[in-house]
Amino acid sequence: MYSVSVRDSMMVAHSFTGEVFGPAQRLHGATFVVDLEFRRPELDPDGIVVDIGKATEVLKTILSALSFRNLDEEPAFAGKNTTTEFLARVVFDRTADAIVRGELGSHAHGITSLRVALHESHVAWAAFEGPLKTT
Amino acid sequence: MYSVSVRDSMMVAHSFTGEVFGPAQRLHGATFVVDLEFRRPELDPDGIVVDIGKATEVLKTILSALSFRNLDEEPAFAGKNTTTEFLARVVFDRTADAIVRGELGSHAHGITSLRVALHESHVAWAAFEGPLKTT
Amino acid sequence: MYSVSVRDSMMVAHSFTGEVFGPAQRLHGATFVVDLEFRRPELDPDGIVVDIGKATEVLKTILSALSFRNLDEEPAFAGKNTTTEFLARVVFDRTADAIVRGELGSHAHGITSLRVALHESHVAWAAFEGPLKTT
Amino acid sequence: MYSVSVRDSMMVAHSFTGEVFGPAQRLHGATFVVDLEFRRPELDPDGIVVDIGKATEVLKTILSALSFRNLDEEPAFAGKNTTTEFLARVVFDRTADAIVRGELGSHAHGITSLRVALHESHVAWAAFEGPLKTT
Amino acid sequence: MYSVSVRDSMMVAHSFTGEVFGPAQRLHGATFVVDLEFRRPELDPDGIVVDIGKATEVLKTILSALSFRNLDEEPAFAGKNTTTEFLARVVFDRTADAIVRGELGSHAHGITSLRVALHESHVAWAAFEGPLKTT
Amino acid sequence: MYSVSVRDSMMVAHSFTGEVFGPAQRLHGATFVVDLEFRRPELDPDGIVVDIGKATEVLKTILSALSFRNLDEEPAFAGKNTTTEFLARVVFDRTADAIVRGELGSHAHGITSLRVALHESHVAWAAFEGPLKTT
Numbered sequence: 001m002y003s004v005s006v007r008d009s010m011m012v013a014h015s016f017t018g019e020v021f022g023p024a025q026r027l028h029g030a031t032f033v034v035d036l037e038f039r040r041p042e043l044d045p046d047g048i049v050v051d052i053g054k055a056t057e058v059l060k061t062i063l064s065a066l067s068f069r070n071l072d073e074e075p076a077f078a079g080k081n082t083t084t085e086f087l088a089r090v091v092f093d094r095t096a097d098a099i100v101r102g103e104l105g106s107h108a109h110g111i112t113s114l115r116v117a118l119h120e121s122h123v124a125w126a127a128f129e130g131p132l133k134t135t
Numbered sequence: 136m137y138s139v140s141v142r143d144s145m146m147v148a149h150s151f152t153g154e155v156f157g158p159a160q161r162l163h164g165a166t167f168v169v170d171l172e173f174r175r176p177e178l179d180p181d182g183i184v185v186d187i188g189k190a191t192e193v194l195k196t197i198l199s200a201l202s203f204r205n206l207d208e209e210p211a212f213a214g215k216n217t218t219t220e221f222l223a224r225v226v227f228d229r230t231a232d233a234i235v236r237g238e239l240g241s242h243a244h245g246i247t248s249l250r251v252a253l254h255e256s257h258v259a260w261a262a263f264e265g266p267l268k269t270t
Numbered sequence: 271m272y273s274v275s276v277r278d279s280m281m282v283a284h285s286f287t288g289e290v291f292g293p294a295q296r297l298h299g300a301t302f303v304v305d306l307e308f309r310r311p312e313l314d315p316d317g318i319v320v321d322i323g324k325a326t327e328v329l330k331t332i333l334s335a336l337s338f339r340n341l342d343e344e345p346a347f348a349g350k351n352t353t354t355e356f357l358a359r360v361v362f363d364r365t366a367d368a369i370v371r372g373e374l375g376s377h378a379h380g381i382t383s384l385r386v387a388l389h390e391s392h393v394a395w396a397a398f399e400g401p402l403k404t405t
Numbered sequence: 406m407y408s409v410s411v412r413d414s415m416m417v418a419h420s421f422t423g424e425v426f427g428p429a430q431r432l433h434g435a436t437f438v439v440d441l442e443f444r445r446p447e448l449d450p451d452g453i454v455v456d457i458g459k460a461t462e463v464l465k466t467i468l469s470a471l472s473f474r475n476l477d478e479e480p481a482f483a484g485k486n487t488t489t490e491f492l493a494r495v496v497f498d499r500t501a502d503a504i505v506r507g508e509l510g511s512h513a514h515g516i517t518s519l520r521v522a523l524h525e526s527h528v529a530w531a532a533f534e535g536p537l538k539t540t
Numbered sequence: 541m542y543s544v545s546v547r548d549s550m551m552v553a554h555s556f557t558g559e560v561f562g563p564a565q566r567l568h569g570a571t572f573v574v575d576l577e578f579r580r581p582e583l584d585p586d587g588i589v590v591d592i593g594k595a596t597e598v599l600k601t602i603l604s605a606l607s608f609r610n611l612d613e614e615p616a617f618a619g620k621n622t623t624t625e626f627l628a629r630v631v632f633d634r635t636a637d638a639i640v641r642g643e644l645g646s647h648a649h650g651i652t653s654l655r656v657a658l659h660e661s662h663v664a665w666a667a668f669e670g671p672l673k674t675t
Numbered sequence: 676m677y678s679v680s681v682r683d684s685m686m687v688a689h690s691f692t693g694e695v696f697g698p699a700q701r702l703h704g705a706t707f708v709v710d711l712e713f714r715r716p717e718l719d720p721d722g723i724v725v726d727i728g729k730a731t732e733v734l735k736t737i738l739s740a741l742s743f744r745n746l747d748e749e750p751a752f753a754g755k756n757t758t759t760e761f762l763a764r765v766v767f768d769r770t771a772d773a774i775v776r777g778e779l780g781s782h783a784h785g786i787t788s789l790r791v792a793l794h795e796s797h798v799a800w801a802a803f804e805g806p807l808k809t810t
Contacts, residue, residue: 002494002533011390028281031302043491085183125140155453259410265406272802375695416564
């Protein structure tokens, strides 16, 4: 299995609901350094997993829609705790959608799975990984 | 699959038996920077993989029982080479036990696998990963 | 010149005033990974720059007073942009105060300067460094 | 599953063919920081995954044969784009061959899979992983 | 003294003249991860060292003029070994020029010194630092 | 001022004397990732700060004389606490001696200062820096 990963980051405010979160129930914030990994069993005709320029652009677009915001006020996340693992899934789903829409090029349909990791500090990170649905 | 990882470290002395270890047959030491990853297919009702506060505390407790010690004198490791990969397994087993004992909270029973990585230098690391036994 | 550094982190929400900040004028957040460096020309009688246990504790205390908060609502920062460089200075001043109060031990009076670096992402960080005032 | 990883690096020049590569169609270069991971389900009789001294030596030898070269002029890669993912596969195949030749010691035949990751910058990396053919 | 740093990277081919360079006399390449630090004794009226958006843009522009090129063919470097330390100086000088031209904003004239570090691998880096000439 | 840095590591056992060290009074160990920085105001005739091959070799030799040992039994350190900051000074002094002995080449006499940093974990490091005595 081949993979290619690109890294970018976002800066958000949010708060959590539930005693398990302790002081993180208060409004606070985080920088998430995001690693987006594309996987496929065979390289495309250019000898690559994905167009790294397009991959970088797609990740930047997805993170720009989240960054410099208070996620507590985003309608898309109403009633949800926007935990690191939850946000990893959000980036996963939006990347999968971008592939379906062709934003990563026609060869990107050969990508079979993704892994999204969000680093929230030097001692904690979370990830979501899974196969892409084929249509 | 979702995952959450936390990082801590320990500092130990030890020596190895066997020609393959070369100068590491002498008493020496290591800092192990330890990454402990929890995995589960679905988030718990709070939208998390594991209570990160409890995860950090459990890792700290496991490493405190090993750190600032000469592992050659630990009865639990008698007759064993406490290699990086062996110690990764030790941390894995002790974390699995902590989950069974409920130290990571009741929702932690949804955790299906763990990965423990020990970084011994800027150019070498080892890991042990595997499923958790369900009872 | 000898130095010892310890690292910890904080997670805050805030917003900035001024066109130069672009989208960061909106309420957002950041993880700051904080490196606190103590410097002195000679080691103390124990052969150290500072008691690393106390240094770690002092840094944790200073960051806990800032972390998991919306800095826009902190009276101490009213009318100020809590930029990364500004916060580096805040941590510097509070560490200097802790030394004067003796929280780093009596030998810590031999510390002559500090450097505080705050990493806000994988591609940006800020710092404040300077001598300690001697009384 | 146990794993041990070692890290080294190489510095190469090359150019790519295909519009998808944009400015990378020009002759340029890269440092690849290479992580080579060995995996096996059980430790060998010495309590290790692989002789880390031999693993380090094998990786250095493989990278030395690629480093400080213009890969466009290497006969082995004629007509190929020596992309990061392609080179990850090259290092994978050459490590697999070294195991078969016994360069990692007789116990290395218990190694069941490898993963090779090449970091090309602070924001991009690629990898190839797969099982080792058993004979 | 306050500082702000931003990071970006470039990928170049080059070769060196002189026996001291050993195999690096052959055409090869490197990724340079570049850290550009701006320093000033007092913050500007916005509470910052430099407009980080402009700083990022200026660094990107400087690196784009060097990246994806064979530096042996650049007229500006004819007869020079484009070593890591030499290139650190090049980025320093071009950043100093950008400040003079006003590309970092009018408040950037308060910047008193710069440091440019180029990381060429996980085990080697070089830097140039110095005061800015005031006119 | 120009600088070049190289990185290597060592693994040692030791114990400390003094209540300030808490559990580190017991025999334990550490990996020290060592960064050795050479500084000079002007480049040498080859356009470099130091022969990086020789610098790497000298650092390796210095660390090999310390690594895979119990420092409590080294006659050179009798009666001393081999703290991280103390060991940074040891590496500094031994590098300075190597320069005087010509092991870094004749141009290395233009090096005016050194900085040695020892990373003992992901959250703690120490350094010693100073000018080289000219004769």
